[in-house]
Amino acid sequence: MAYDRSAVIKSRVSAPPERVWFALTDAGALTAWYWPASMNPRAFSEPVVGGRFGVDAGEMGFAGEYRELDPPRRLVQSWRWAGDDRDSRVTIELTPSGDGTELLIVHDELDEETAEMYRAGWESCLTRLPAYLAASTPRAESR
Structure with a gap:
């Protein structure tokens, strides 16, 4: 089987890159937006190179390792869906755009x-x- 495909996703949100970065790397933030609250997700995140992260919602979940962190611009992580036998890679680029942020996600x-x-x-x-970004406050996201 060839593992040479990518999922490419572009999105824009009305929040600065620093707030989006927090949403992508904080365990509590991931719990709040990644899956619906009805799934009762749990998350962990240690946003340092080599640190682990993951979200678990019972029968669904994933985990990985932070490979590259350039806050608040670029995030590269390994990714493994629960039950899979190999890692994939996720690269997220955050670019300021007016009053918001452009996200480019490449999952390859x-x-x-x-x-x-x-x-x-x-x-x-x-x-x-x-x-999530509209409901959260910047003060709650400062590290």
């Missing part, structure tokens, strides 16, 4: 079928990100 090292499923998954979870 995938086969064709998995790339399509992950593209749909990223698009689904990103629909919850703007509401």
